[in-house]
């Protein structure tokens with residue numbers, strides 16, 4: 001590993017504690033990823049990025065900051081990257097996916113907060129994640145209650161801008177989100193000192209759409225009966241997409257998709273014929289949260305799709321590229337983003353339609369609906385999700401878990417029994 | 425295909441093994457406390473199974489299923505308990521309530537196959553462990569607790585959490601509440617917890633049966649029956665359900 005210690009020091013990080021994290025990550029990567037057989041060669045890019053996840057990309061971001069660019073940290077797929085990119089800013093995802101950060105979050109948050117929020121707050125306050133140190137501004141959003149309140153606490157430590165996400169999807173809500181995007185654009189202009197012109201915004205829209213298309217191509221390959229990539233590898237690609245430069249992300253995903261399409265043509269599958277195909281749905285799986293996929297795929301099944309924010313919700317639906325005025329473009333952005341179906345909205349029947357559609361598209365044998373502990377929204381929605389799937393005759397397993405490993409054996413038994421049920 | 429089929433179920437408190445003949449008759453049952461090490465327990469079972477083992481197909485299940493090197497493969501306890509219950513109780517539809525030492529499972533079977541299941545989360549309320557802890561607090565053995573409970577009534581424990589329930593029991597003792605009433609409240613609490621956990625699957629048609637280590641506590645079954653308003657079947661072999669299911673699956677080769 002290259003020497004990033006000076007960089008981390010300059011970022012004001014807690015080096016001693018951070019060392020502990022650096023020590024466990026390689027083992028986890030080895031166990032979950034490198035132990036797999038017959039992986040696509042193009043995964044070498046993501047293997048490298050994850051092996052130096054706190055080094056390579058943070059160093060790039062710092063270089064860009066030296067040139068005067070600003071870095072915006074976001075926590076939700078509703079925040080429009082295009083606006084930041086149009087002002088020559090950089091977006092990086094900031095969701096924490098490790099138990100390592102949870103205790104520092106619990107120091108200020110109630111225990112009954114979802115681990116994603118606890119880890120995100122902990123990563124900032126504990127000073128153990130370079131991305132959380134680098135971001136010049138955090139962009140929050142009024143989605144779930146836990147996040148709203150956590151942003152107030154984070155806002156005491158770092159410049160914070162909160163977007164007001166609607167809770168319904170009526171025409172007036174889409175208009176409201178458009179206005180929120182416009183207001184955000186003004187704040188971004190102010191903060192970066194760069195004007196957002198229709199030309200620049202259009203370029204940004206095209207750039208992000210290209211990334212979405214590339215991610216979709218990889219997912220399209222996963223629809224094949226001949227499964228060319230494991231769920232774990234696809235998840236890693238998805239997770240890193242939140243941190244990477246969008247143009248490089250598109251390039252690497254297209255490179256991977258090329259290889260996957262070749263594999264399908266040559267009949268190269270990562271699992272034996274007849275392996276049960278699982279769709280995973282629910283709350284996001286932030287890096288390095290690989291527990292669920294790892295258990296499923298070491299229990300004799302394969303994950304073929306994630307109906308999640310670290311999955312299809314991130315890239316499905318494109319922004320209309322034909323608009324020429326800022327006003328029209330903001331509306332086009334709003335229309336695209338408001339198509340994302342998150343449990344924070346009511347009603348949210350679109351998510352059920354998505355799941356049923358994906359079951360067909362990805363030739364799914366069974367669905368695992370997994371939410372993070374204390375996420376009341378997704379937990380409550382499990383009821384309608386499982387009812388709809390039962391009616392459609394699709395086997396479904398509902399789970400709840402957090403970032404600790406204490407329930408791994410329990411999960412293994414449930415998931416194992418579910419796979420046995422599908423195999424029977 | 426070998427002459428015999430062996431199922432081994434290493435649970436948290438007891439290890440069970442069953443030998444089946446080729447026409448699926450039970451030839452032998454073995455029951456051992458699990459003790460500290462699943463590996464040692466598996467070794468002891470091996471001795472007990474000595475005469476059959478060389479000529480048998482063997483499947484292991486239970487939480488110690490990975491510690492049985494002489495088993496051909498392992499299958500989860502949910503599938504095995506389901507198959508075992510189907511063997512013992514039959515019927516086109518069946519709901520199995522399995523109250524084990526550390527977990528409680530509710531398994532739905534249709535045409536002898538698992539069609540749905542629920543398992544308690546990390547918490548020990550609603551499991552055998554809960555009863556054991558409460559019996560300990562009252563200075564009773566499990567069987568004594570259940571017998572006493574059948575003569576009690578009128579008290580309840582409100583907390584669903586084992587730790588809080590324990591302090592409730594302690595304060596009931598302090599208040600001079602009769603032991604049989606406390607015992608009644610303890611059993612009532614576990615039954616309520618199991619019922620609320622199982623409600624989704626208990627809506628299904630067909631018979632209901634109780635398996636697992638606690639099925640021999642007759643008052644517990646009575647209390648379940650009463651709450652459910654339905655008959656709850658059991659069998660002297662019900663605690664071997666997991667092992668029987670594993671043995672049945674041993675005949676199927678690699679699934």
Ligand code: SF4
Pocket residue numbers: 075076077078143144283284309340342343344
């Ligand atoms: S689950 Fe909802 S709140 Fe969370 S990132 Fe996705 S869209 Fe945003």
Ligand code: SF4
Pocket residue numbers: 114115116117143144145146147283284372374375376377378
């Ligand atoms: S998982 Fe649920 S509780 Fe956690 S941040 Fe997302 S919406 Fe909020």
